Amino acid sequence: MDLLNALVLLANFMLVPALTYGCQLALGALGVTLIYSILRFSNFAHGETMAFGTAATILLTWWLQSMGVSFGPLPTALIAMPFGALAAVLLLLASDRVVYRFHRRQRATPVLLLIASLGVMFFYNGLIRFIIGPDDRIFTDGARFIVSAREFKAMTGLSQGLAIKTTQGITVLMTVILVAALFWFLTYTRTGKSMRAYSDNRDLALLSGINPDTVVRVAWILTAILATVAGVLYGLDKSFKPFTYLQILLPIFAAAIVGGLGSPLGAVAGGFIIAFSEVAVTFAYKRVIGYIVPPEWAPDTLVQFLSTDYKFAVSFTILVIVLLIRPTGIFRGQTL
């Protein structure tokens, strides 16, 4: 019984949140990896893309709410999300037209494009604060829990409860659907295959008559959708604050690189590796241990390896280790 309680405690405070966070990172890292594999640069504006898509979704959500529209037990933001994604698509395509296309035609080096994306990031940064402001926004509504801690306790008779928030369930479900759809698209459709070919061998792809403009456009569209979904899910689960989205860029990049920059499978794996290690290292194990060991051995301290303030340090430690041991990442990146 105590062992079960320990497991439930671990699941409630560690596994479920880490799984949710991992999904959000995986979606974010997929966007980064997609741009890297097609356009060959690290897109620093990705975090802000997530923020922009989310901001657009929030504005629309508020409008829907003011019109009295609701999605039953699900958050209204899910209705607004496709339109938020559309706004992000338009923004990215416009940025490509104004900024990146010029450098691409000049055959600019990746580092130049990276710096350009940094500029784009600052522009988005200002744009977002201009539209929605720098404050913290909570925009989730509908039912709060799928299973609340109290229901769980009543069901199982355990003293520990396992709560699963609606947002967590949605996050996992949406991620599964989106990742499956993306892999299906890349593996089986003509356009998806042409994107893989382009990322594999650009010159040969051109020789085969693959239109680079189409490939690049589709890459931006997919990235905008992935970024918006990742941003909205993160915002629903926690809250929306533009600065947080700038910060989340760091673990997202760590996830993409750990998995192998350019490999979609790696991005997903990397997202979960980073999320689970961040949560595992900053988790306080005191109560879990308390259930397992005899009472006289129970620890007095929190048994927390690192304070949560250091969670970014965890992703970067993993990043450094992976870069030292296996620089191409776990799944050998470079191509789709």
Add this chain to the structure above:
Amino acid sequence: MSFLIGESMTGGYGSADILHDCTIGVERGEIAVVVGPNGAGKSTAMKAVFGMLNLRQGRVMMDGQDITALSPQQRVHQGMGFVPQTSNVFTGMSVQENLEMGAFIRDDDFLGTMEQVFDLFPILKQKRRQPAGELSGGQRQQVAVGRALMTQPQVLMLDEPTAGVSPIVMDELFDRIIDIAKLGIAILMVEQNAKQALNIADKGYVLVQGANRFTDTGEALLADPQVRQSFLGG
């Protein structure tokens, strides 16, 4: 006039010319081979015919049409297939996907062409699900040639197809190239293995320093004592 011909081509990558008044051409169903010492501009001549090089003088004609101004991609649409010397397959994609990408510009059903390629290179049918990057050098070249054939080109241009493969595989590849020519496709290729290549050539071009030195049938070039002495090692 030949079916495909690059006439008095002069040009290079930068300001210095590599090709000087160089002419190479090929007929339908025939094999033309470009040979010559290292740095003679063989590959450059080939690239010039394919439009990967800006020509200062001269023109490229195909089937009586002037295609000098067309980009390589447009030439693919016109019926030219090109197999580069290196990085000529999509390494991360399966053999079958490589062939599908070769047929990317086609809107019609290309399964028949794929069957033709599999008939030509039976080993590819066996390995159709395997990533091209995991194949041996000779098999990779077969994928590369197969990919270029998927557009059903009228001209196939091969840049050193036998570079880095064993002599047995080379003979095998040359046999396949003869088979392809028999389908009525014009084949223009650059080769390091001059003797063997001229053996199967209907027409041979010996280039030296970007200019034509000898032009004749493959047989005649092989018989020419001067050519033998200077370029074929006696």
